[in-house]
Amino acid sequence: MADTNEQLFLRVVEAGSLKAAAEQIGSDPSAVSRRISALEARLGVKLLERSTKRSTPTEAGQNYYDGMRRIVDEQTALEADVTGLVDQPSGRLRVTAPVDFGAKFVAPILARLQDEAPDLTIDLRLGSAFSDLIGQGLDVAIRIGRLEDSSLIAKRLAFVPRVLVVAPSYLERHDPITTARDLEAHDFIHYRPGDRQVEITLEKDGKPETITAHGHFSANSVSAIRALVVAGRGIHKGPVWAFEDELRNGSVVPILPDWSIAAYPVHALYAPSVFVPAKIRRFIDLAAETFKASGSLQ
Numbered sequence: 001m002a003d004t005n006e007q008l009f010l011r012v013v014e015a016g017s018l019k020a021a022a023e024q025i026g027s028d029p030s031a032v033s034r035r036i037s038a039l040e041a042r043l044g045v046k047l048l049e050r051s052t053k054r055s056t057p058t059e060a061g062q063n064y065y066d067g068m069r070r071i072v073d074e075q076t077a078l079e080a081d082v083t084g085l086v087d088q089p090s091g092r093l094r095v096t097a098p099v100d101f102g103a104k105f106v107a108p109i110l111a112r113l114q115d116e117a118p119d120l121t122i123d124l125r126l127g128s129a130f131s132d133l134i135g136q137g138l139d140v141a142i143r144i145g146r147l148e149d150s151s152l153i154a155k156r157l158a159f160v161p162r163v164l165v166v167a168p169s170y171l172e173r174h175d176p177i178t179t180a181r182d183l184e185a186h187d188f189i190h191y192r193p194g195d196r197q198v199e200i201t202l203e204k205d206g207k208p209e210t211i212t213a214h215g216h217f218s219a220n221s222v223s224a225i226r227a228l229v230v231a232g233r234g235i236h237k238g239p240v241w242a243f244e245d246e247l248r249n250g251s252v253v254p255i256l257p258d259w260s261i262a263a264y265p266v267h268a269l270y271a272p273s274v275f276v277p278a279k280i281r282r283f284i285d286l287a288a289e290t291f292k293a294s295g296s297l298q
Contacts, residue, residue, distance in 0.1 A: 011024060013057050017054055047060060093279045094140075095125070100221065106142055109283070139277075144160055152272070157267065157291050174186060180202050187235065188236065202261055222242045226243065
């Protein structure tokens, strides 16, 4: 069903621009602009400040958005209740997650959800470049690590244990590592491109110690880093799940096993709303259940 002009206005505000809203509905910005102008003419007020890149609500537009958002959410909840769809996932679910974590953990969860709700259409976008959940038309983002402040709802699903790993071949060529401070004399492979010096905090017997990990190599792919570590190119501080097979077969070994590294939290992020669709609620529930049952996560 096509958006009404009122619903289209909500979409423009949430997407941040006429162009982004037009892309979401498969239209063009000029057509969206005409419909918003028609709404403004009917109401007799200016709702949006338009520019080539951004469209922001005026004071009247913000008031109209706040009230209309509540009305639409309440209408959606009422219609779902009347039609018996409150607990039935339906429509299209758009999820984003980090590449390697998403492929290993999130994709199977979505497959299970689709088995439960055959009419549900699912889009999984793997990567970390989705910073504007609403503007990019996404329903849920799975994020690992500390979260920035935002207006999104964050539900913690699990923790990712981390470990320092290295190949035996690397240890054969370098000085032994017996203390946390020894790590500063070794080569690290970092996850974020451009990182050369990264502070790492380890803890033993309740006492933390922070060291600076130096590296000449970085990659934004867990798979690539795993291959580099196995090849003896350096040490990596990473998730246990990414090195389970290698730790088992001995192609990598843990360093300083008596020391611990704080686990990273895993969150599901979604937009605040009076009515959270069943597709979002069920996906988050399944993710929490699956992560809890996984031996790789806490």
